[in-house]
Amino acid sequence: MSRFRFRAGVVGVTLLALAATSCASDKAADKGGSTGADGVKHGPGVTDDTITVGMITDLTGPYAPLGKSISQAGQVYFDEVNAAGGICGRKVEPLVRDMGYDVQKTVAAYTELEPKVAALPQFIGSATIASVRDKLEASGPLTLALAWAPSVLGADSIQMTGTTYAVDVINGVDFLVKERGIKAGDKIGHVYVEGDYGDDSLAGSKYAAEKLGLSVVEQKVKATDADMSSQVSAMKEAGVKAVILSIAPRQTASFVGVAAAAGLKIPALGSNSAFAPQLLATPAGPALLGDFYILQSSSPLSADLPAMKKIVDSYKAKFPQDSLDNGVMAGYVSAQVVGDSLKKACENKDLSRAGIISAHRSQKAWDGGFGFAYDFTDSTQPPTRSTFILKADKDAVGGLKVFKDSAVSELAGGFPITAG
Incomplete structure (x- = not known):
């Protein structure tokens, strides 16, 4: 920070001026300042x-x-x-x-x-x-x-x-159970990035799993991790029936592409930050067009x-x-x-x-x-608390189309959210 030196003769005047300016600024912020010519x-x-x-x-x-x-x-x-x-x-x-x-x-x-x-x-x-x-x-x-x-x-x-990420994931797990054949006793995987994004997403999958009689196999990754091969291997070895991806788009492409090559044929759900349409032009594109879905609370372009x-x-x-x-x-x-x-x-x-x-x-x-x-x-x-289930589509504007219209599952509606 810069240091300011005041000469003794102007210190009092300067401080008074600064105080007046500060008070005026606070008053403007608190009371909205002046009124315009139009009365606004x-x-x-x-x-x-x-x-x-x-x-x-x-x-x-x-x-x-x-x-x-x-x-x-x-x-x-x-x-x-x-x-x-x-x-x-x-x-x-x-x-x-x-x-x-x-x-x-x-x-x-x-x-x-x-x-x-x-x-x-x-x-x-x-x-x-x-x-x-x-x-x-x-x-x-x-x-x-x-x-x-x-x-x-x-x-x-x-x-x-x-x-929130958690609510999207809860709606997604409900979709897996109702429409993709996941049932009580099954294992679902969750690959999530460290930080608020991953932590809140994981809270959602754990909540839904507990309510639906499922178990969650966790794999935490860093934002800088690029190769998801070890995560795919862990999910395959654990025998998961579906996987949730709360990671960055390039990590999603790696996981889905490696899973397809490894013969891990299970539904994958991507949290709303896990996909970018540019991925469809990569070698992972065909896999992303398969049994992969995106959770998003707004409609696609x-x-x-x-x-x-x-x-x-x-x-x-x-x-x-x-x-x-x-x-x-x-x-x-x-x-x-x-x-x-x-x-x-x-x-x-x-x-x-x-x-x-x-x-x-x-x-x-x-x-x-x-x-x-x-x-x-x-x-x-x-x-x-509503979520769209979307599918990647290389011919759709923005690379996504609606697979299932926006809905709030009973589980998501009852999920407690603590602010701050």
Whole structure:
């Protein structure tokens, strides 16, 4: 940190000025600042002609491809909003900051953006969000968390989109029992990556297994592990009848490809972060098109819905050289959730941070036309417990198609979720 030296004659004046500035800043954050010419209360990031929002993303780290798609899709949404006249008569200006999935860079990005923005339509990663959670809870803007661990729940300012990893897995195990022949007494495997993603996913498989009379064979891996051969061998030796993969996409390709070569012919379920359509062009592609399913709480880009077709057409028009993946859907939806919250806050004539969060939390059945609905009223719970069962399809937009429509199993509906 820089050191400042004050001359004795100006110390008192300087400290008084700093105190006054701090009080004014706190008052603006607490009370939403001034009121605009149109009678709408302003908060940070809001002027009479602009609403500034921020995206804290990963463009250079392990989730860079996803971060790129999410950010670009958010920009597509706000471009559409601005072309239609903006929100509350104001242009929406998105500011994108790369944190490379690094905690120190995340803190720096948040510190820089926080005074400038009315909301954060994108914040990738539970670990990175945790690094500034106290600040977000104290005075931070409405933040859309692109993370599905229960650790992100419990703060009115932080909104998960979709459901937790555990709930997705519970719905997936229920699917295996009801439709893939798994029965009481069987063993199911679970390969999971260390950290919140893997830990919460495993909690889901263990809960479902206990309720359904199954047993779980665990294999924990590191995010840097590339070859899943030993995990395949362990599952084959244990005699599992199905396997759940809560790992990175390339690890999924390795496991499914090695399993096929080893003659391990069992159903495989991938958690929502375990698949990327680019994998279909790899040697593992044929195996991924087999008895492999993806658990996801939102509909795929290939869904036969007008809203989905609009996203696809708009994204392809703006970024014709880039492929379509799940990040496009995630980025557009999170941006639209923020956009609709800003519109509702405008109706209430309160674009302060408290006003935006209150408007957001008043929505019990948000429906963007994407084939699912979210309840934003309880910050301690995910907005849905519903899961789509998807299949890889090389001819489908985004590489995925619906195999089984969104549903909440009885097990998932009763699963206790502890926030924070």
